[in-house]
Amino acid sequence: MIILQILINGLLLGAFYALIGIGFSLVWGVTNIINLSHGAIALLGAYLTFFLFQTFRLDPFLSIPVSFIAMFSFGYLLQRYLMNFVVKAQIFMLLILTFGLEIFLVNFMTTFFSADFRSVTPSYAGNSLVLGSIVIPYIRLAVFSICVIIAVAMALFLDKTWPGKAIKATSLDIEASMMSGINPAKIYALTFALGSGLAGVSGTLLTLTQAFSPSIAGGLTLRAFIVSILGGLGRIEGALIGGLLLGVLETFSSYLIGESYKNAIAFGLMVLVLIVKPSGLMGRKYYAEVKH
Amino acid sequence: MALLEIKNLNAGYGDLRVLRDVSMEVNEGEIVAFLGSNGAGKSTFMRTIVGLNRAWSGDVIMNGKRLTNSPSEKIIKSGIGIVPEGRRLFAGMTVTENLEMGAYCNRKDIRRRMDSIFQSFPRLYERKDHLAGDLSGGEQQMCAIGRALMSEPKILLIDEFSLGLAPTVVDSLTKVVQDINRQGVSILIVEQDVQMVLEMSSRAYVMEVGAITISGNSKDLIDNPKIKEAYLGM
Ligand SMILES: Nc1ncnc2c1ncn2[C@@H]1O[C@H](COP(=O)(O)OP(=O)(O)O)[C@@H](O)[C@H]1O
Ligand SMILES: [Mg+2]
Numbered sequence: 001m002i003i004l005q006i007l008i009n010g011l012l013l014g015a016f017y018a019l020i021g022i023g024f025s026l027v028w029g030v031t032n033i034i035n036l037s038h039g040a041i042a043l044l045g046a047y048l049t050f051f052l053f054q055t056f057r058l059d060p061f062l063s064i065p066v067s068f069i070a071m072f073s074f075g076y077l078l079q080r081y082l083m084n085f086v087v088k089a090q091i092f093m094l095l096i097l098t099f100g101l102e103i104f105l106v107n108f109m110t111t112f113f114s115a116d117f118r119s120v121t122p123s124y125a126g127n128s129l130v131l132g133s134i135v136i137p138y139i140r141l142a143v144f145s146i147c148v149i150i151a152v153a154m155a156l157f158l159d160k161t162w163p164g165k166a167i168k169a170t171s172l173d174i175e176a177s178m179m180s181g182i183n184p185a186k187i188y189a190l191t192f193a194l195g196s197g198l199a200g201v202s203g204t205l206l207t208l209t210q211a212f213s214p215s216i217a218g219g220l221t222l223r224a225f226i227v228s229i230l231g232g233l234g235r236i237e238g239a240l241i242g243g244l245l246l247g248v249l250e251t252f253s254s255y256l257i258g259e260s261y262k263n264a265i266a267f268g269l270m271v272l273v274l275i276v277k278p279s280g281l282m283g284r285k286y287y288a289e290v291k292h
Numbered sequence: 293m294a295l296l297e298i299k300n301l302n303a304g305y306g307d308l309r310v311l312r313d314v315s316m317e318v319n320e321g322e323i324v325a326f327l328g329s330n331g332a333g334k335s336t337f338m339r340t341i342v343g344l345n346r347a348w349s350g351d352v353i354m355n356g357k358r359l360t361n362s363p364s365e366k367i368i369k370s371g372i373g374i375v376p377e378g379r380r381l382f383a384g385m386t387v388t389e390n391l392e393m394g395a396y397c398n399r400k401d402i403r404r405r406m407d408s409i410f411q412s413f414p415r416l417y418e419r420k421d422h423l424a425g426d427l428s429g430g431e432q433q434m435c436a437i438g439r440a441l442m443s444e445p446k447i448l449l450i451d452e453f454s455l456g457l458a459p460t461v462v463d464s465l466t467k468v469v470q471d472i473n474r475q476g477v478s479i480l481i482v483e484q485d486v487q488m489v490l491e492m493s494s495r496a497y498v499m500e501v502g503a504i505t506i507s508g509n510s511k512d513l514i515d516n517p518k519i520k521e522a523y524l525g526m
Contacts, residue, residue, distance in 0.1 A: 165385070165392065165393060166393070168382070169382050169385065172382045173380055173381075175376075175380065176380040177393070178342075178344060179368065179376060179440075180393045180397075180439065180443070181364070181365050181368035181369060181397030181443060182397075183363055
């Protein structure tokens with residue numbers, strides 16, 4: 001029974017990893033930017049949620065759209081007026097830029113919200129679904145469902161809408177997209193905005209499931225990175241599967257070997273995939289390729 | 293007044309100057325051939341017109357409006373369509389999606405336009421739900437032409453559409469291009485098969501190392517000894 005409980009815990013955690021990975025993977029796949037500040041942007045969403053909860057008693061679930069819109073706008077401006085100027089630069093330059101941004105954001109949050117661990121605990125935080133010996137907190141179940149719903153919605157957005165298809169087209173062949181009258185600068189800004197918006201939402205959901213401080217930004221980015229590698233760049237369904245896999249693996253290894261080894265395990269998994277199947281677990285890269 | 297007018301266009305890559313003071317024009321309803329050996333700068337010329345390469349100096353004027361170095365978005369919107377060298381389809385998207393993307397900046401009436409493209413290319417209709425990357429060369433070329441037409445351009449730039457295709461396929465594509473022209477779309481066409489384009493066009497320009505060296509009526513150029521020797525192998 002304990003195995004089943006661990007598996008469920010892993011899947012619940014994994015959906016969250018999937019969500020944080022989707023935005024990261026989309027940005028990487030389409031714009032070729034490995035956004036090292038992704039975790040910090042997620043934390044901005046978390047602190048926004050924390051602030052709204054503390055000040056206005058706004059239910060964390062209700063601040064999901066607020067986080068999305070705030071971080072979407074932040075991401076759009078960032079890409080349009082900063083990243084677009086260096087997007088053709090070498091990958092190393094882009095890494096330095098996003099790394100600098102991460103340091104800046106972490107310092108900003110430490111200054112305004114202190115380095116203390118925070119958490120958001122609405123009145124219903126303790127309620128759980130009990131099935132025999134299996135216990136599933138309702139909040140985690142809700143977070144799981146929201147992550148899956150957002151993943152499906154993103155996949156539909158990319159497949160069915162004009163801007164979604166334009167994102168796909170631009171990542172497939174940027175010059176061909178220009179010849180079709182698409183402006184890649186706008187598409188990059190939209191993609192980065194979406195990635196940041198999704199990071200913001202995952203930050204909000206983070207507040208509901210664990211304590212957080214500015215110091216965990218890097219750990220979040222690492223998870224997003226691993227999920228992207230596992231799933232293949234720019235692939236929503238890949239990120240979903242990669243996230244669930246990472247969640248389950250981490251939870252099991254914490255139980256079997258101990259909490260402190262889970263980073264190493266996650267990293268090992270990623271290296272293994274890179275060696276055995278560099279295009280990700282989902283096989284053929286769909287519309288994103290690692291460009292150099 | 294010319295529909296598309298190019299004046300003293302210079303462009304290149306890095307320090308390499310490719311286009312040297314290129315001037316030419318395409319009038320409404322014309323088919324104009326653009327000839328030149330490999331590496332002359334024909335593709336660079338077309339790419340510079342649609343804003344994929346930066347012009348160093350000179351003018352690209354469409355319908356009286358100067359568009360030099362405007363964003364491609366604006367140039368395509370002004371009524372210029374391009375069928376690029378190598379087709380450049382969105383390989384991971386279906387034929388229908390490729391056509392839709394062609395209409396990105398001009399979205400009204402998409403159904404009607406798509407129907408008329410499928411009418412010109414029945415083969416494409418049969419393959420409409422296939423990924424563009426899985427099509428044969430000829431089908432890909434049809435899709436590339438279709439995609440460019442989806443924005444309802446007033447002028448279509450076509451870069452070596454016959455490359456690597458069987459002669460019968462080239463023949464049928466040529467007929468479609470002539471049909472498109474009869475419906476009022478001007479055509480500027482780059483082609484290796486000089487005989488063929490000189491027959492289908494009214495005027496032609498010859499580019500050598502980035503500069504236009506010969507121009508005139510296609511009928512006259514077919515008999516031009518220099519052309520005969522250099523391009524028709526006679
Ligand atoms: N992306 C590029 N970078 C550098 N040089 C290029 C590039 N594309 C083309 N060239 C050079 O520009 C010249 C013209 O090429 P191109 O316009 O493709 O000629 P054409 O289409 O007439 O065969 C050639 O010398 C070619 O080597
Ligand atoms: Mg060429």
